[in-house]
Amino acid sequence: MWQHTPVSIRGWLLLACGGFGATYLVGEFFGSPLLPAAELLAWVSLAAYLAVSGRGAPTRVRFALAAGVLILGAIEASSLLSTADGSRTGMQFLTPDRVPERSALDTASDAVRHTMPALVAYACLALAALFLPKRRTRTSAAVAVAGIGIAVIYVGLEIWGRDGGLAAVLAAVPLLLVAVLAFLVAGRTPRWIPTAGLALLGLAALWMLDGVLDRVHVEPLVVFLDPGMRYQRHESVAVMLAAPVGLSITGLALAPAIQLAAAATITVGCLRRRAASPPPPDASAPSGL
Helix, strand or coil: CHHHHHHHHHHHHHHHHHHHHHHHHHHHHCCCCCCCCHHHHHHHHHHHHHHHHHHHCCHHHHHHHHHHHHHHHHHHHHHHHHHHCCCCCCCEECCHHHCCCCCHHHHHHHHHHCCHHHHHHHHHHHHHHHCCCCCCCHHHHHHHHHHHHHHHHHHHHHHHHCCCCHHHHHHHHHHHHHHHHHHHHHCCCCCHHHHHHHHHHHHHHHHCHHHHHHHHHHCCCEEECCCCCCCCCCCCCCCCCCCHHHHHHHHHCHHHHHHHHHHHHHHHHHHCCCCCCCCCCCCCCCCCC
């Protein structure tokens, strides 16, 4: 009885992670959170699953997974606390005579600064899968080629469609590198579970590109916009915010769900133990009796 207890604990923790994630998504979809801390509880459940299931995993796999999951959980905890204490300030506008002259590198650095912790966590999760035994399959290779192609084309179209200059290119580079890393690792992973998780991880990295490019273009006019707000740039330099309901469904809610699904799938795939094959029969053993 005792030897089956850890397995049941792992199962319950995964169910808790999925249940809290679904609770968060449903609440965001209807515009009324069912449980404000649902997303944070999902990360706590995943971290607990990692602590229980990772004891027999290689050290570097376990540490890389722990770093990725804990960083993403800490990001959500910080966001939840900042929302609870009302520290988010909305929008602050700068008048033209107060807009400083900035280099493309400085603008790109400020635009991507808020996404760097998540990108570091994504890289840690990808490295955890990289430490698994290497065996390329046709499916994983196809996922890698398709993913890298989609990532490069998508980033190029986004920058070109926004008339992006050097600052936009520099800001997009870290996200593109992390996405390419995720798809490359997916191409050398023999197990389909971490391959699927790495594909989701690459999509999660690309999902942040829109907000990063928004900050590149908006920053000369607006020093802060609530995360997820969209704008359109006109000759009159007017800033237009999109409807919060549609954005909540398509962006703010779906992006954390993809991020959680990617981390959970990679964690399960890296820690999943394959059933040991029975030992071959001993040729020296007498047959018959």
